[in-house]
Amino acid sequence: MNDASHWSIFLNAALVNNFVLAYFLGICPFFGVSSKLETAVRMGGAVSFVMLVASVCAFAINLLLDLVNAPYLRIISYIMVISSTVQLVEMLMKKLSPATFRAMGIYLPLITTNCAILGLALFQTNRGYGFTQAVMYSLGAGAGFALALVLMAGVRETLELNAVPDLVKGTAAALVVAGILSMGFMGFAGLGR
Amino acid sequence: MATKKVTPTDEFVKGLWRDNPVFVQVLGMCPALAVSNTAMNALAMGLATTFVLLMSGLSVSLLRNFIPREARIVSFICIIATFVTSVDYLIMAISLELHRALGAFIALIVVNCLILGRAEAFASKNNPGRALLDGLGMGVGFTLALLFIGVVREILGSGSIFGFAVLPDTFQTWTVMVLPSGGFFAMALWLLIVNRLKQREVEAARQAQGVVS
Numbered sequence: 027m028n029d030a031s032h033w034s035i036f037l038n039a040a041l042v043n044n045f046v047l048a049y050f051l052g053i054c055p056f057f058g059v060s061s062k063l064e065t066a067v068r069m070g071g072a073v074s075f076v077m078l079v080a081s082v083c084a085f086a087i088n089l090l091l092d093l094v095n096a097p098y099l100r101i102i103s104y105i106m107v108i109s110s111t112v113q114l115v116e117m118l119m120k121k122l123s124p125a126t127f128r129a130m131g132i133y134l135p136l137i138t139t140n141c142a143i144l145g146l147a148l149f150q151t152n153r154g155y156g157f158t159q160a161v162m163y164s165l166g167a168g169a170g171f172a173l174a175l176v177l178m179a180g181v182r183e184t185l186e187l188n189a190v191p192d193l194v195k196g197t198a199a200a201l202v203v204a205g206i207l208s209m210g211f212m213g214f215a216g217l218g219r
Numbered sequence: 220m221a222t223k224k225v226t227p228t229d230e231f232v233k234g235l236w237r238d239n240p241v242f243v244q245v246l247g248m249c250p251a252l253a254v255s256n257t258a259m260n261a262l263a264m265g266l267a268t269t270f271v272l273l274m275s276g277l278s279v280s281l282l283r284n285f286i287p288r289e290a291r292i293v294s295f296i297c298i299i300a301t302f303v304t305s306v307d308y309l310i311m312a313i314s315l316e317l318h319r320a321l322g323a324f325i326a327l328i329v330v331n332c333l334i335l336g337r338a339e340a341f342a343s344k345n346n347p348g349r350a351l352l353d354g355l356g357m358g359v360g361f362t363l364a365l366l367f368i369g370v371v372r373e374i375l376g377s378g379s380i381f382g383f384a385v386l387p388d389t390f391q392t393w394t395v396m397v398l399p400s401g402g403f404f405a406m407a408l409w410l411l412i413v414n415r416l417k418q419r420e421v422e423a424a425r426q427a428q429g430v431v432s
Contacts, residue, residue, distance in 0.1 A: 050253035102300040205403030
């Protein structure tokens with residue numbers, strides 16, 4: 027059992043150990059969807075939601091696996107649950123808001139292979155978080171992911187309008203921006219715990 | 220195959236340079252950045268990924284006629300997760316210390332887009348021999364890329380390679396290279412070099428064409 031307070035877990039996941047900028051989880055959508063501010067906001071929302079659901083499911087599965095004493099099934103069952111959750115979110119979005127669904131395009135199904143979500147499930151298990159702690163952790167991780175994505179999109183939109191040498195354009199420029207952002211987030215070290 | 224004949228060696232070599240997974244396709248970035256803070260971690264991660272690539276490529280290729288199209292992604296993920304679990308336990312058996320250093324990132328090989336990408340784009344359409352070669356090429360290319368990043372970060376960040384000190388004590392180590400942001404910078408650096416080389420290749424090809432026509 028872990029006795030960290032709920033707020034420190036939240037702050038820790040969102041700022042100090044930001045999933046994208048400190049753990050390098052979910053880098054693919056981070057670079058893929060961060061060229062426009064609006065899609066970045068939507069993607070952040072979708073990922074946060076999937077994180078929350080996945081975290082609750084992972085907690086339940088972990089209890090079950092402990093019961094039957096089969097920890098070696100953990101990775102495979104987590105990934106199954108995550109891909110079904112993503113499918114569910116996809117269907118829900120298609121029904122409730124077709125416009126958003128179209129705007130997200132290919133990136134929605136790709137949330138399945140977003141390491142941030144599996145990472146979240148594994149970390150919360152490794153740290154032995156209780157139920158409410160796990161929920162706080164997933165909320166913090168989701169907020170942190172959305173924050174990093176939105177910050178990155180803002181910078182990249184401005185970058186579009188500036189003269190960048192051909193050689194640096196694209197991924198290399200995005201990497202440098204991410205490096206500087208990550209350095210900025212280092213400043214949060216010491217917050218929380 | 221409709222396009223021109225591809226020799227087996229080509230399947231292997233393309234992963235090393237032309238379609239290098241990290242520097243050209245920009246796939247599998249998460250582990251490439253996260254565990255490349257020392258050369259040793261980078262090497263271990265690269266080998267583990269290569270193993271999973273090989274085994275999953277082989278299995279997917281062998282099973283390609285039995286897996287229904289609609290359920291293919293789920294089946295691929297299941298196959299990959301199985302091998303990742305075995306690698307996880309294998310590394311734990313070999314060295315607990317290494318297992319701790321890599322942490323959850325071994326389990327996260329499951330969601331490495333590179334592996335699913337190769338299973339979907341290559342192994343599910345080719346025979347086992349070619350799938351193996353492709354997996355080996357991609358795996359070696361991935362390992363090399365990780366090593367490149369890892370070596371730069373370890374030399375500048377701790378003044379050593381594989382734990383052996385190579386720089387004099389007077390060298391002021393760049394702590395930033397060991398921190399997360401160093402991963403982004405080292406990767407950007409290598410990308411710039413690769414871009415420049417590719418650019419030069421294109422220019423040379425264009426010039427050669429100009430001479431002929």
